Amino acid sequence: MKLKIDHPGAGNVTRKAVQARLASIMRCKDEQIIVMNLACQFGGGVTNGYALVYNDLNDLKKFSLNHFLVRNKIVEATKKKARKTIKTDKNKRNKYLGLAKDKGPKKKNN
Numbered sequence: 001m002k003l004k005i006d007h008p009g010a011g012n013v014t015r016k017a018v019q020a021r022l023a024s025i026m027r028c029k030d031e032q033i034i035v036m037n038l039a040c041q042f043g044g045g046v047t048n049g050y051a052l053v054y055n056d057l058n059d060l061k062k063f064s065l066n067h068f069l070v071r072n073k074i075v076e077a078t079k080k081k082a083r084k085t086i087k088t089d090k091n092k093r094n095k096y097l098g099l100a101k102d103k104g105p106k107k108k109n110n
Helices: 015-026 057-063 066-071 083-095
Strands: 002-006 033-040 046-053
Touching (some): 015 046
Antiparallel strands (some): 002 046
């Protein structure tokens, strides 16, 4: 749903505040709502944004995008190796291409 929030004389509104207010209006839990794209207009006083309301937490996890889940702390972010580390490991493995496999570094399955 589209949101237009009037807050004259106040600073920017937070996602958590909008999420809590929508939860009280919609009579659901805070975890079932994802608020995104909050943008305050120049001069203040008005904020536009979007909100997605789900039936339950399982539907939210099933249909919502992963970066929204991570941003709202519903799931943990996966830890990945740095891009530079992946490339240097690949190049080290290529040095041992024709040699016996036990001499070179082992490839790890992530």
